[in-house]
Amino acid sequence: MRTKRAGCMPIRNGSRAAGFLCGLVALASGFASAPSTASGPAPIDATAFDTAFDDAFERYRPPGLAVGIVVDGEVVFSRTRGELVAGGGEGIDGDTLFKIASNSKAMTTALLARLVDQGRLDWSDPVVKHLPDFRMHDDWVTREIQVRDLLIHNSGLGAGAGDLMLWPEPNLFTREDVIRGLRHLRPVYSFRSRYAYDNTLYIVAGEVAAAAGGAPYDVLVRRELFGPLGMDRCQVGEWRRDAVGNIAQPHMRGEGGEPVAIREDGEVVADVPMMAAGGIRCSLGDMLAWTRMWLQPGRFGLDAEGRPWLSARQREEMWKTHMPMPLSQRMRDWDDSHFSAYGYGWRLTDVDGTWKVSHTGTLSGMYSALTLLPQLDAGFVILVNGNADELRTVLTQVLVKRFTRPGDASLTVAHYAALLAAERESRPQDASRVAARTRRAATPAEVATFAGRYLDPWFGEVSICAEGEGVAFRSARSPKLSGAVMRSDTRLLVDWYDPDVDAEAWLAFESHTAGPDRLTMAKVDPDADFSYDYEDLAFERIGDCATP
Structure with a gap:
């Protein structure tokens, strides 16, 4: 059985519902190819960016924060504050390495897209074509699951299935253990029937890339991505801490609320199993280069010979609506969003009538966010070396609104923090907890x-x-x-x-x-x-x- 690689998913119950969803899917897919109707980015107000940065830092007091903004291909704002290790005295700067966590996924899918361009694999290839020993719990799914299915969270597994083989780290599981364990994970939904976020199948995707590319995943990422795009500080695979230097460490809050470093790196940073799902580290400068490449491929997405780093066809494939996602009430209320979907390693939605392409990264003690507004030729990066879910949510929202609603001065850090506090207060306490x-x-x-x-x-x-x-x-x-x-x-x-x-x-x-x-x-x-x-x-x- 083969499925369409993009477009509308069939719905059996009710033509109105089917038509509505198909309309949203068409809208989402259309954003990728339609010319921009926006008038361009609002005038740059660096003071507003500084205010948002300072307000977020003062409210949440992270150990370290790095933020960068790109508009029209130029870095218009880049700022860091805090320390590699709280109390250690070494400050964060634009070259400091952070764990980008699940923002690694878009790098894995981009690597696969490069291999598709090179004719080494196809998105519709069965996974077993490249990994003959790969198994899912169901034999039919094992036969039918394609490379594209590894990337869009439609496997039928529950959210986060098998993640205990990845976290907490360090542990004794290998990449082979994780892939072998998939055959024992029972699905909770039908294959391709709905979205449920997973990490383990991205590890499989990394091994598919290795098999098709003829080299280990980390070697391919360095060769096909970091090198051509000039992302010189990014690290993947095994590397030595002191040889690289300037590395932010993860933190959690102590009993008094102070940041405490956890899981600090040893001299050798290991090649952990989750590398393709969330194990890459990059600096703010690297991530801004990555941002510019996606926003202006004709200017920043060329290899050393002046050829496109990715073909236009594969760029479009990355940002197509491959899997509808739930549209939360918060997205409706805050952003007037009408659709939500997953591409290849990217989340897709609309904000105030503007297309948004983004992803977040979450590890214990490290948070990241990358947000692109392609129609406005704007994007920004947030990196934090602490548990910072609310900081990331609030600051992302404020920065987005600087572009989608530039005239509304009320949409501040304090405003969104108050909305989140109201959500918490209205949420009933779970009896079990x-x-x-x-x-x-x-x-x-x-x-x-x-x-x-x-x-x-x-x-x-x-x-x-x-x-x-x-x-x-x-x-x-x-x-x-x-x-x-x-x-x-x-x-x-x-x-x-x-x-x-x-x-x-x-x-x-x-x-x-x-x-x-x-x-x-x-x-x-x-x-x-x-x-x-x-x-x-x-x-x-x-x-x-x-x-x-």
Whole structure:
């Protein structure tokens, strides 16, 4: 079975709904090829950019912040503030490396597009053509899944499925382990039926690129992307910290609200499995070069011989509406948005009648955002070396509005921060999360019936065993997922030892007379990051605890 590579998805129930969605899809696809009807960017007001930068920094106090803005091919604003490590005294500048997290995805898809231009693969190639040992849980999906499907979050897996093989890091999973684990992840939706964000299939996409390109993923990215585009500070694969230097470290908030560095780099920065999904690091200067290349390909998207770095056909393919996405109420209220979709590594929507192409990147302790307004020939980059979800949301919104509603001075950092605060206050508290606030350490006697070693087919072995007067949960392949087992009323949960792991998990045991006991897990906070995909785990008991 083959699907259209772009265009309208069939809807069986109701011609009006089908027509409406098809209209939005056509609108979204049309943005990519239609000439701009906008009058061009508003006059540059650097004072407004400075004000937004300062307001965001003062309100959220990140350890470090870097922001750059491109208009009409020129960098009209570039500013940094803060430190590589909070309290360390070394300041951030335009060459400082940040983890760009999921903004790596567009680089992976651009690499694949280069290989398509070179005739080494096609978007409609079955994945097994390039990776014969690749398997999904369903044999039919294994046969039918194409290269394009790896990029648009339509696999049928739940959001973040398999991410516990990637995060928290460091862990002991390899890239091969991640790809092998996919065959054990059960889908929760029909293949190609709906959008659900994933990272693991981008790792597969990186290996497809390696197979088609005849070199490891990191070698290809350096050769095909960083080199031709002059992104000289970007790093991928394994590299040495001190040889590169000027590297921002991730931070979280301490108990007093102060930024505390976490997971600081050692001398050798490893080639981690998630490289193609979210493992690239770049500087503000690199990301501004990347921004200019997308906005003005005829000027900044040429190789050393003056040829297009990507063909016009592949550029259009990257920004087509490949998968409709949910349109949130916030997008409707804040931006008067009418559609939302995913391209190849890019999110697509409209803001105040203007096309927006963007993506964010989120890792524990590192946040990024890249936003393009192609019709206005404007784009901007935000890089933060701290947990900064609200800062990124608010600052992105203020900068977008400087271009889409330049005359409205009320759309400030304070304005959007107040809207987010109102959202939080109106959100009902989850009963499960409230219940977990009352807890005590579980005793070995309380867990004796289910204590032992358990195995999940993709995550591996864990143990739930007595340690002193308490009980500990420990993962063999993800050492940071170790914590104290606590009792909350009649339920058990894990309070992780490492403060970097910020999503606690409920434990549920089932006793089976005809087979091994089973263990399942679930997020205490249902709104926690979906990469804590505890719900995808299905453990079976394999033995007793080791003798102390």
